[in-house]
Amino acid sequence: MQLQDKGGISLSSAEEWQQATAIFESFTDGFITLDHEWCITYLNLQKHSNVSGKATEHLLGRRMWDVFPEAPGTIFEQQCREAAEKRVNVSFEVYYPPHTARYEVRIYPSSEGISIYFTDITVRKSNAYLVKQAQAQAILQERQRLARELHDSVYQELYGICLSANAGREALETEPAQSIAALERVILHANVGLAEIRALLFELRPELLETEGLVAALNKRAEVLRARYNLAVDVNLGEEPDISIESKHALFRIAQEALHNITKHAHASNVTLRLLQEKQELLLEVRDNGKGFDPAGPFPGHFGLQSMHERAASLDGTISIESAPGNGTTVSSRLPRIF
Ligand SMILES: Nc1ncnc2c1ncn2[C@@H]1O[C@H](COP(=O)(O)OP(=O)(O)OP(=O)(O)O)[C@@H](O)[C@H]1O
Numbered sequence: 001m002q003l004q005d006k007g008g009i010s011l012s013s014a015e016e017w018q019q020a021t022a023i024f025e026s027f028t029d030g031f032i033t034l035d036h037e038w039c040i041t042y043l044n045l046q047k048h049s050n051v052s053g054k055a056t057e058h059l060l061g062r063r064m065w066d067v068f069p070e071a072p073g074t075i076f077e078q079q080c081r082e083a084a085e086k087r088v089n090v091s092f093e094v095y096y097p098p099h100t101a102r103y104e105v106r107i108y109p110s111s112e113g114i115s116i117y118f119t120d121i122t123v124r125k126s127n128a129y130l131v132k133q134a135q136a137q138a139i140l141q142e143r144q145r146l147a148r149e150l151h152d153s154v155y156q157e158l159y160g161i162c163l164s165a166n167a168g169r170e171a172l173e174t175e176p177a178q179s180i181a182a183l184e185r186v187i188l189h190a191n192v193g194l195a196e197i198r199a200l201l202f203e204l205r206p207e208l209l210e211t212e213g214l215v216a217a218l219n220k221r222a223e224v225l226r227a228r229y230n231l232a233v234d235v236n237l238g239e240e241p242d243i244s245i246e247s248k249h250a251l252f253r254i255a256q257e258a259l260h261n262i263t264k265h266a267h268a269s270n271v272t273l274r275l276l277q278e279k280q281e282l283l284l285e286v287r288d289n290g291k292g293f294d295p296a297g298p299f300p301g302h303f304g305l306q307s308m309h310e311r312a313a314s315l316d317g318t319i320s321i322e323s324a325p326g327n328g329t330t331v332s333s334r335l336p337r338i339f
């Protein structure tokens, strides 16, 4: 066999040809060369020895379309002809039903015919598909969460404003005192709504955590707790910590979940939010005086505590929860200072 110009590369010796072949085979899963009559002159499908289901040595010298009778009429045949007739490189992806596999195929014209390289991309493609699906699912969940937040927060306040404004207008001439009380409720609802919107903006625009800071974001959450839930909230946050934006996001989300849990489960009257900057680590503490619970218990189908642990662990930090039924709850999140 004339060992020249395989796959567009000029190869002057059998040794060079073997070296080049070894290289091609190391990054592809299959390699076939065809002459101008479509006869197989070289074939290595070792990584996919079942590509043909036939022993490869018996295939040398046979016509491609006899060996793979399923190929004629497919995109594979069209692309082989395109490369051979127009002397151009082609590459495409094709699904091969006998393997239930997807291949990336690259075809290069050579002086002897064409060289075809196959790479099995089934796993890569299905991983990419799964990642896309997970991203779409995450976006949907986040939208649903924000819709719930809007419904439970701003929507309720606007509704309260409408009700109180109507009551105020009706009482304006006959019951001026009631009208004034209604107006005061309008002002209260409007203030709560503003606090809710400010807090929501931090969630919708994460860069605000960078520009305005973690301390401001936590303060806004505290305002919402006071305004919407009538909780006494003690805040002791100190200076804006000098940590990465990832750490700020993690701490904000952890605090937010701990505070959500307080409003959903704790029946507390007091909440303390503390940020302590130590030399080696940063401590964020969220404490309530509510009904407490057993943090060791399994909570199937509930993800808040689990995601707090995961967020802290992703930055080499930890979450510890001290709680006992009837005794309130303290969630402490520690992140190493290097972040
Ligand atoms: N501060 C708290 N006070 C009392 N019970 C709490 C408190 N925080 C958590 N819990 C209990 O721990 C359970 C698990 O909390 P977790 O945040 O994982 O789930 P969830 O809040 O019920 O649901 P979600 O997945 O929406 O967060 C809660 O269902 C609740 O019983």
Ligand SMILES: [Mg+2]
Residues within 6 Å of the ligand: 257, 260, 261, 303, 304, 305
């Ligand atoms: Mg929760």
